Amino acid sequence: xxxxxxxxxxxxxxxxxxxxxxxxxxxxxxxxxxxxxxxxxxxxxxxxxxxxxxxxxxxxxxxxxxxxxxxxxxxxxxxxxxxxxxxxxxxxxxxxxxxxxxxxxxxxxxxxxxxxxxxxxxxxxxxxxxxxxxxxxxxxxxxxxxxx
Numbered sequence: 001x002x003x004x005x006x007x008x009x010x011x012x013x014x015x016x017x018x019x020x021x022x023x024x025x026x027x028x029x030x031x032x033x034x035x036x037x038x039x040x041x042x043x044x045x046x047x048x049x050x051x052x053x054x055x056x057x058x059x060x061x062x063x064x065x066x067x068x069x070x071x072x073x074x075x076x077x078x079x080x081x082x083x084x085x086x087x088x089x090x091x092x093x094x095x096x097x098x099x100x101x102x103x104x105x106x107x108x109x110x111x112x113x114x115x116x117x118x119x120x121x122x123x124x125x126x127x128x129x130x131x132x133x134x135x136x137x138x139x140x141x142x143x144x145x146x147x148x
Contacts, residue, residue: 005068008032013116018147021070029069033102033116039064042099046124049135050114057120059101063093073147078119081111081141088119088137096121096129100142114140
């Protein structure tokens with residue numbers, strides 16, 4: 001059983017719903033930046049199609065968020081601020097250490113620069129990841145995750 005989820009004290013930047021067992025706002029789990037970062041941050045450097053040269057991303061592993069909310073689904077439907085949606089198989093989360101990036105090169109990302117959350121894969125760790133399939137799953141301006 002996951003620990004209770006604290007109420008966000010600041011602006012909510014991520015809402016998780018669907019097949020989850022730990023909530024803090026109705027039937028959803030709401031996170032502000034501090035609540036997300038409290039789960040523990042990691043970073044890696046990788047090349048992407050969106051930046052020139054390697055970029056360092058820092059954020060919370062998606063696996064930690066799914067563990068925190070007690071997620072049991074097989075697919076994550078990730079929704080951006082502009083309602084762009086992408087489906088991510090749950091097995092990707094552990095297999096590739098998918099990151100909910102909050103910072104790029106040490107700076108918090110603004111909405112103008114793909115923030116506040118950018119789902120990023122460590123593309124340089126596996127040639128399989130350097131493919132449109134995984135680029136399409138790398139949603140920026142993430143606002144919601146629906147566990148299905």
